[in-house]
Amino acid sequence: MIDAKTTLLGIVGDPVEHSLSPQLHNYLFKRLNVNGRYLAFRVKPDALSRAVAGLDALGATGFNVTVPHKQAIIPLLDSLSPEAQALGAVNTVVRERGRLVGHNTDWIGFLEPLSANDVHIEAQHAVVLGAGGAALGVVYGLIRAHVGHISVVNRTLHKAQALAQHVRQRLNFKQVETLALDDNALGTVLRTATLLVNATSVGLWPHSDKIPISRDLLLPQLTVYDLVYNPLETQLLKAARAVGADTLDGLGMLIGQAVAAFSLWTGVDVPSDEVAKLRERLSS
Numbered sequence: 001m002i003d004a005k006t007t008l009l010g011i012v013g014d015p016v017e018h019s020l021s022p023q024l025h026n027y028l029f030k031r032l033n034v035n036g037r038y039l040a041f042r043v044k045p046d047a048l049s050r051a052v053a054g055l056d057a058l059g060a061t062g063f064n065v066t067v068p069h070k071q072a073i074i075p076l077l078d079s080l081s082p083e084a085q086a087l088g089a090v091n092t093v094v095r096e097r098g099r100l101v102g103h104n105t106d107w108i109g110f111l112e113p114l115s116a117n118d119v120h121i122e123a124q125h126a127v128v129l130g131a132g133g134a135a136l137g138v139v140y141g142l143i144r145a146h147v148g149h150i151s152v153v154n155r156t157l158h159k160a161q162a163l164a165q166h167v168r169q170r171l172n173f174k175q176v177e178t179l180a181l182d183d184n185a186l187g188t189v190l191r192t193a194t195l196l197v198n199a200t201s202v203g204l205w206p207h208s209d210k211i212p213i214s215r216d217l218l219l220p221q222l223t224v225y226d227l228v229y230n231p232l233e234t235q236l237l238k239a240a241r242a243v244g245a246d247t248l249d250g251l252g253m254l255i256g257q258a259v260a261a262f263s264l265w266t267g268v269d270v271p272s273d274e275v276a277k278l279r280e281r282l283s284s
């Protein structure tokens, strides 16, 4: 029931109409008896500050932030969590005692399916495809999970190098190297890796016939984790399964970041059986 005490949450982005977050959070509100509602707000860059001021003035409990606002939101907030500060990106804003605090739960969401599936990262070698905001969240998560070595692979090499520099200087993690996507050495690098993460948008609908790297490079010792969740079974994951590699799709991360945001807003921990039900609902 919506009443005078219902708290408002939502997602601010552009585009936002295909977001699964409203479904996801409203399901959690209902299942966990929290009196809140979550809406999607399409906000253009030039309207961001007004949108944030409006949500603040209306007393919204908080909101998610997505493309293209994850960095632009920062000057509009009162403070940042250490993680959001280290990443230079915010995906969750929480109103705490009248102040807007920026958090980042993307990296928590990324790690969640790895621990749930007993994929060990500590001291391992991980290969990350991509060098955008998603890739930085992945790399940050890997470092927090004590990965041994990271290879960042990107179509545009200088972006991979910029990410690696951020990682060395701001995150103080030195075991990072960069390669271009078409580098012949990629095959060699994958031989020592145990985890391959696709943090590019290659394979995303409507270009779902695309694969970010050649199928021939995939090896059975890898866990292949694709952040793309539309479609759930990407060409990369199909090819990985065909060589006998373990796979993880992008829905686990989406749910993981949402559950972490939900807990920040409500103080309620989402039980694992509810997470499983949510996954079933969103993948059917």
Ligand code: ATR
Residues within 6 Å of the ligand: 129, 130, 131, 132, 133, 134, 135, 154, 155, 156, 159, 181, 199, 200, 201, 202, 212
């Ligand atoms: P996000 O916030 O999701 O990370 P982004 O910052 O736009 O989005 O990054 C998209 C990533 O996908 C980049 O690493 C991009 O590679 P470039 O830096 O070379 O642009 C990668 N990407 C997008 N389309 C690609 C394609 N067709 N082939 C290879 N990489 C692609």
